[in-house]
Amino acid sequence: MRKIHLRTIALAALAAAPLLAAADVTIERLVQQAGISEGSIAVRDIPGWRGARKILIRDIGIELDGIVDDSAGVEVVVVATLAEAMQHAGDADAIVGFCDAELFALAKRLAWVQIYWAGAERCLAVPEVASGRLMMTNMQKMSSPVIAEHAIGMMFSLARNLPQFIRRMDGGDWEGGDEATAGMTPIAGKTLLVAGLGGIGTEVARLGAALDMRVIGTRNSSRSGPDFVDYVGLSHELDDLAGEADVIVNALPLTNDTKGLLDKEFFASTRRGAIFINVGRGQTVVTDALLAALESGHLSGAGLDVTDPEPLPAEHPLWQQKNVVITPHVAGVGGEFERHRALLVENLRRYIAGDHLLNVVDPKKGY
Secondary structure (H helix, E strand, C coil), rough: CCCCEEEECCHHHHCCCCCCCCCCCCHHHHHHHCCCCCEEEECCCHCCCCCCCCEEEEEECCCCCCCCCCCCCEEEEECCCCCHHHHHCCCCCCEEECCHHHHHHHHHCCCCCEEECCCCCCCCCHHHHHHHCCCEEECCCCCHHHHHHHHHHHHHHHCCHHHHHHHHHHHCCCCCHHHHHHCCCCCCCCEEEEEECCEEEEECHHHHHCCCCCEEEEEECCCCCCCCCEEEEEEHHHHHCCCCEEEEEEECCCCCCCCCEEEEHHHHHCCCEEEEECCHHHHEEEEEHHHHHHHCCCCCEHHHHHHHHCCCCCCHHHCCCCEEEEEECCCCCCCCCCHHHHHHHHHEEEEEEEECCCCCCCCCCCC
């Protein structure tokens, strides 16, 4: 069994230690660039909170050296597995990196849960989180840059018919034929629709605008948006805007309102020949409707990092589509942990001080 590290966090060390000297990422820059906001309720105002005493952290490779100290009085237990976490959860008041109802039930003093990922739907299935009794924070917007690059990479791959050429490489087919080059198109000057202008969607929009695309988008909360987005519509305008787009990137979170939102009617409203890319959540899309739009030729191609079901079964017909690129929910892989670490360090500092945390999930909204 991996050795359990018992460590003490010094509040002064957390505040003074260089967060990300190598990447020159500070929490101040991160908050400004990613648009992170703090929650409306301070930790000290959580009912029953009696101060930070023991924090349980899952080790996923984020560097913790330099942010812990032996002089403060807050016990930090770093574990590798859920089984190990359960052995130490009894008196933990904060848990980082796990979302498990049984684990939470063991932690009688638990007040705060920090997850390492952005999607909160699985955690919101835990009653204590859904009710708001436990404060939960996530890593929303931390992986946005690399996920946006993944989406743009899929867009270029489909616009330039790269899947067709890749399939010909094993046979050494240089010519390729008209089938391989049919429909190849430039991206500059095309219209990009981003469904969900959150952290990922905004970064996709920024890259699209840098490629000289006309960018439009939707968001649930308001019509406000960055200068590089030509038009921001509300969620009910999605189908209408889809008819204007040459490329559609789905960056929607999974909520009660978005589950199955991209259905037969949505794909029927899209412009014929459009490219569809999903780096949001698989269950926001009705898979049969997407497949029908591809098989009929209404969509010219699709890039899917998430699917429903997931994992996508080997026999599923999406695998056989020549105009589809599928990656197994890896768009966030390869991103730098520095952003995640910076947010974690800051939230640890704020938690110990009893202050307002960053990236607090709203159970009513689902994100």
